[in-house]
Amino acid sequence: MSDEGWTETFASSTHSAASAETRHSCALAEIARCTPKGNTGSNRGLRPRGMVAFATDEQTTRPRGATRTPVRPLYVACSQATLHQYVPLLGPCMLRIKMYPAKNGDSFLVDAAGTFILIDAGFASTFQDFIKPDLASLTNDGRRLALAVCTHIDADHIGGLLEFFSSNGPQPRRLVEVDRVWHNSLRSMPLQPGKEEGVQGKLVLEALRRRGFREPAAPGPIGARQGSSLAKMLGHDGYLWNEGNGTTCISQDQHPLVLSEAVSVEVVGPSRARLEALRNVWLKEGAKLGYKGGAASTDLLDDAYEMWCATAFQATAPKIRKVSANGNLRLADIYAPDHSPANGSSIAIVIKSAGVQVLFLGDAWAEDIVAKLRAGKPATGPILFDAIKVSHHGSCHNTSPELLATVDAPCFLISTDGSRHGHPNFEVLAEIVDRPASFERRLIFNYETAASARLRSHASRSGTPFSISMAHTNWISLEG
Numbered sequence: 001m002s003d004e005g006w007t008e009t010f011a012s013s014t015h016s017a018a019s020a021e022t023r024h025s026c027a028l029a030e031i032a033r034c035t036p037k038g039n040t041g042s043n044r045g046l047r048p049r050g051m052v053a054f055a056t057d058e059q060t061t062r063p064r065g066a067t068r069t070p071v072r073p074l075y076v077a078c079s080q081a082t083l084h085q086y087v088p089l090l091g092p093c094m095l096r097i098k099m100y101p102a103k104n105g106d107s108f109l110v111d112a113a114g115t116f117i118l119i120d121a122g123f124a125s126t127f128q129d130f131i132k133p134d135l136a137s138l139t140n141d142g143r144r145l146a147l148a149v150c151t152h153i154d155a156d157h158i159g160g161l162l163e164f165f166s167s168n169g170p171q172p173r174r175l176v177e178v179d180r181v182w183h184n185s186l187r188s189m190p191l192q193p194g195k196e197e198g199v200q201g202k203l204v205l206e207a208l209r210r211r212g213f214r215e216p217a218a219p220g221p222i223g224a225r226q227g228s229s230l231a232k233m234l235g236h237d238g239y240l241w242n243e244g245n246g247t248t249c250i251s252q253d254q255h256p257l258v259l260s261e262a263v264s265v266e267v268v269g270p271s272r273a274r275l276e277a278l279r280n281v282w283l284k285e286g287a288k289l290g291y292k293g294g295a296a297s298t299d300l301l302d303d304a305y306e307m308w309c310a311t312a313f314q315a316t317a318p319k320i321r322k323v324s325a326n327g328n329l330r331l332a333d334i335y336a337p338d339h340s341p342a343n344g345s346s347i348a349i350v351i352k353s354a355g356v357q358v359l360f361l362g363d364a365w366a367e368d369i370v371a372k373l374r375a376g377k378p379a380t381g382p383i384l385f386d387a388i389k390v391s392h393h394g395s396c397h398n399t400s401p402e403l404l405a406t407v408d409a410p411c412f413l414i415s416t417d418g419s420r421h422g423h424p425n426f427e428v429l430a431e432i433v434d435r436p437a438s439f440e441r442r443l444i445f446n447y448e449t450a451a452s453a454r455l456r457s458h459a460s461r462s463g464t465p466f467s468i469s470m471a472h473t474n475w476i477s478l479e480g
């Protein structure tokens with residue numbers, strides 16, 4: 001990137017479905033529109049709230065013939081922040097997001113006007129290759145993480161966090177200061193009182209712990225097996241954990257967390273019932289092996305529980321009711337609700353920063369999010385966010401037609417390399433862009449997948465324009 005700084009806003013595939021001719025031309029040619037920031041052409045007026053801007057890097061697909069246009073210095077801070085360099089925010093860039101290339105997992109760094117939040121960390125390699133240098137830059141700049149969130153205990157979300165917290169150590173932290181951590185582990189829920197785990201129970205827990213955090217079946221290594229739970233690390237290293245010592249859970253019942261005058265975090269999932277359901281599955285499965293529950297939290301119990309959770313539900317995706325033989329099925333035809341208790345325990349949050357609000361859904365169940373967002377509110381059109389992180393890597397089990405009738409945004413983030421469960425499902429992407437809207441939608445991926453490639457030749461059924469972009473290690477900036 002030159003010293004002048006550049007920013008490019010382009011629709012790598014902009015579709016209006018006006019005609020077959022339009023569709024054909026869109027399929028044939030990537031439409032490049034490189035415009036100075038602050039003048040994004042006719043689409044600017046279509047966005048209801050924020051505007052999405054991109055700092056490009058080598059991972060971004062630049063349409064053939066695209067040229068760079070210098071931008072006003074006001075935006076340089078947004079576009080010049082690179083992997084190893086933190087540049088403070090200026091002007092209207094009120095919230096920006098890095099969607100790290102976490103293989104088939106999730107990891108996001110949010111910069112809410114100088115308040116930093118890390119949501120998941122993909123695999124160990126995601127942390128080492130991408131997140132660690134950024135966190136080191138924060139420290140060099142005198143910054144810290146205001147919040148680190150482990151949405152749920154699954155290898156593609158917690159692997160990088162295990163790597164992070166094992167290397168960050170006790171105070172003084174080796175890499176970056178962390179004000180608080182949200183992580184729902186077993187000790188965050190009430191235990192079944194009065195039971196002793198017994199000799200057999202202890203053997204079961206030790207066997208689980210010896211197994212460690214197993215690598216997932218699909219590609220996406222988490223490196224050497226990690227042998228300590230996040231719970232144990234947080235407890236031993238003295239982090240402020242779930243606003244205390246980790247013995248209470250983060251759930252949708254709590255008040256929004258205020259991080260600064262302008263920044264707050266609202267929890268929209270999970271419910272306590274979902275967390276207790278996960279605990280009950282653990283107790284039931286453990287009982288089959290001879291573990292009858294413990295009367296007290298121990299390191300051994302923390303380790304065994306998390307190592308069991310991280311892989312116990314990876315093969316439990318519900319069957320898709322119909323197979324799309326001709327590729328014309330809609331989301332409503334194939335949607336089947338997720339029933340993985342681990343995914344149902346996902347911490348889903350809304351980050352608000354000076355008028356910008358972003359919905360991060362983890363791998364949450366669609367029905368739970370709809371129930372929470374609709375509670376006590378009249379169903380008059382979708383709730384608008386500035387961006388939505390699509391649940392469970394775009395799975396057709398976690399985004400329902402009802403959820404898409406409940407929420408909408410000009411920007412959707414889809415994180416996966418497509419190597420697990422065929423994520424994202426094309427029908428989810430199509431349903432997002434097919435709905436009528438008075439604004440343009442932009443779908444941002446961190447990898448090209450079969451579904452994102454197919455979407456490039458799709459025309460919105462409603463004629464609502466949309467575009468596709470690739471973000472890898474660059475910031476995605478949202479303006480209020």
Ligand SMILES: [Zn+2]
Nearest residue numbers: 105156363392
């Ligand atoms: Zn996941």
